[in-house]
Amino acid sequence: MGSTFRSPHLIKAEGIPYFTPANNGGAALNPDDPNTPTLFRPLQIRDVSLKNRIMVAPMCTYSTESDPSSPAVGALTDFHIAHLGHFAAKGVGLVIIEASAVQPNGRISPNDSGLWQEGTESEQFKGVRRVADFIHSQGAKVGIQLAHAGRKASTVAPWLSSEGKRSSIKADESVGGWPSNVVGPSGGEEHIWAPGDVKYWPPRELSTAEVEEVVRAFGRSAKLAVQAGVDLIEIHAAHGYLLHEFLSPVTNRRTDKYGGSFENRIRIVQEVAAAIRAAVPSGTPLFLRISATEWLEEQPVAAQTGSWDMPSSIRLAKLLPELEVDLLDRLQPHTNYQIDLAGELRKAIRGVGQTTLVGAVGFITEADAARHIVQGAEEALATESVLSGQEPKADAVLMARQFLREPEWVYNAAKQLKVPISVAWQFARGVL
Structure with a gap:
C-alpha cells in the first residue's frame, strides 16, 4: 500500500499509543444545508468548535x-474510558x-473522582489525560465539571444505600468517609437536612480563610484539567452542593462577606469563575451549572429566609458576561417544565442584549424534542409557556440518563431527523 494512499480509515488518531482511525462520528455531512437542523450544526464557543449541539452531561459513577x-x-x-469514550465514539x-472534587472532602462519596493532586505525574492527572485523549481520538471535545459536595459529602454510593437506589447513607471512616470534615457555608446540628436524618452528616461551618482556599x-484544578487536555471547564453550583449552598439563603446563614445579601451569597461563584479564568487560556470555554429554583417558594422556610428561585437565577444570569462565563447549564429535574425555565432564562439574557449561551438538561429523550429545544420549533413543547416567534429555548442540549439507556442516541436521532452524518469507521457496517 503506497504512502500516498490517504483513505481516512487508515489515518491513525493522534495522542494515543494504539491504533484507531481518526474518527469524527456525529458530524453533519452538510452542515450548511438549510435543511440541517440546528441540533446537528456546529457550535463555536471561544476557541472550541463542537461538531453538533449534543452534549453528555456529567454523571457520577x-x-x-x-x-x-x-x-x-x-x-x-x-x-471511565469505556464509559465516556463510548459516547464519544457514538457521535456526541x-x-x-x-x-x-477540587478537595478531598469535596467528594460526594469516597469513590468519587477528584482533581486535587498537584503535578502532571499524579494518578488523577494521568486518569483525566487518558480519558481526554481517547475522546479526542473520536472527534469529540471533552469538558470536566469541577465541584465540591459541601454538606452533601461523605456518603456511600447510592446503590449501597439501605433505603433504596434514590437515597444515600453516611460514609464513616471505616469506608473512607470523613464525617468530622463535612463542611458548608453554615454549620452545626441545626443544619442537618431533617430530624433523625440518616443521609448526611451535620456540617461544620467553613471559616472565611477556608472559603478563600476553596x-x-x-x-x-482547572489549570490541571487544561494541562491534561480538557477543552472546557464547568463550575458545579447546583443540586444543593457547596456553591449552591452559598447561593441559597436557606443554607447560607453567614455574616461575613460570603453571606447575607444576594451580592455576598454569589461572591464565591464570582471568585471561583475569576480564579478559573486566571488559570486557563483565554480561549477555554467556561460553563456554569445552577439549579433554576429550589421549589421552596411556598414552603415555610422560604417565608423565613427566602430561597434560591427563578428571579435569583435571572439576576445571576445577567451577571455572567462580566464573569466571562460562556454557557449557563441550567438544570432542574422537574418534568418538562425545566425546558421552559431554560427558555425563560435565555429570553431574559437576550432581552438585555447579552449572548451567554444556555444549555437545557433534564428528561430530554426524543430526537424531535431535542431538535425543537434548540431550533425554535414550529410547535411548542409546552403550549402554556411557548416563547414568541421561533426563538429557541436553548443553544444546546445535555443528556445523561438517556445516554445510559441509548448510547447510540446521536446516530438514532440523525436517522429519525433524516440528517446525513459521519460515523465512526468501526461502527459503519452496523449503522450505515
Missing part, C-alpha cells in the same frame, strides 16, 4: 479508588467528565 492512602484515590480508570459533540482549589 462512584467508581474510583476510595483508599485515602492510595496514590490512585479519586483517579479516573479504564472504566461534547462529553463532560463527572463531578470531580476558591483557589477550583483554580488549581
Whole structure:
C-alpha cells in the first residue's frame, strides 16, 4: 500500500499509543444545508468548535479508588474510558467528565473522582489525560465539571444505600468517609437536612480563610484539567452542593462577606469563575451549572429566609458576561417544565442584549424534542409557556440518563431527523 494512499480509515488518531482511525462520528455531512437542523450544526464557543449541539452531561459513577492512602484515590480508570469514550465514539459533540472534587472532602462519596493532586505525574492527572485523549481520538471535545459536595459529602454510593437506589447513607471512616470534615457555608446540628436524618452528616461551618482556599482549589484544578487536555471547564453550583449552598439563603446563614445579601451569597461563584479564568487560556470555554429554583417558594422556610428561585437565577444570569462565563447549564429535574425555565432564562439574557449561551438538561429523550429545544420549533413543547416567534429555548442540549439507556442516541436521532452524518469507521457496517 503506497504512502500516498490517504483513505481516512487508515489515518491513525493522534495522542494515543494504539491504533484507531481518526474518527469524527456525529458530524453533519452538510452542515450548511438549510435543511440541517440546528441540533446537528456546529457550535463555536471561544476557541472550541463542537461538531453538533449534543452534549453528555456529567454523571457520577462512584467508581474510583476510595483508599485515602492510595496514590490512585479519586483517579479516573479504564472504566471511565469505556464509559465516556463510548459516547464519544457514538457521535456526541461534547462529553463532560463527572463531578470531580477540587478537595478531598469535596467528594460526594469516597469513590468519587477528584482533581486535587498537584503535578502532571499524579494518578488523577494521568486518569483525566487518558480519558481526554481517547475522546479526542473520536472527534469529540471533552469538558470536566469541577465541584465540591459541601454538606452533601461523605456518603456511600447510592446503590449501597439501605433505603433504596434514590437515597444515600453516611460514609464513616471505616469506608473512607470523613464525617468530622463535612463542611458548608453554615454549620452545626441545626443544619442537618431533617430530624433523625440518616443521609448526611451535620456540617461544620467553613471559616472565611477556608472559603478563600476553596476558591483557589477550583483554580488549581482547572489549570490541571487544561494541562491534561480538557477543552472546557464547568463550575458545579447546583443540586444543593457547596456553591449552591452559598447561593441559597436557606443554607447560607453567614455574616461575613460570603453571606447575607444576594451580592455576598454569589461572591464565591464570582471568585471561583475569576480564579478559573486566571488559570486557563483565554480561549477555554467556561460553563456554569445552577439549579433554576429550589421549589421552596411556598414552603415555610422560604417565608423565613427566602430561597434560591427563578428571579435569583435571572439576576445571576445577567451577571455572567462580566464573569466571562460562556454557557449557563441550567438544570432542574422537574418534568418538562425545566425546558421552559431554560427558555425563560435565555429570553431574559437576550432581552438585555447579552449572548451567554444556555444549555437545557433534564428528561430530554426524543430526537424531535431535542431538535425543537434548540431550533425554535414550529410547535411548542409546552403550549402554556411557548416563547414568541421561533426563538429557541436553548443553544444546546445535555443528556445523561438517556445516554445510559441509548448510547447510540446521536446516530438514532440523525436517522429519525433524516440528517446525513459521519460515523465512526468501526461502527459503519452496523449503522450505515
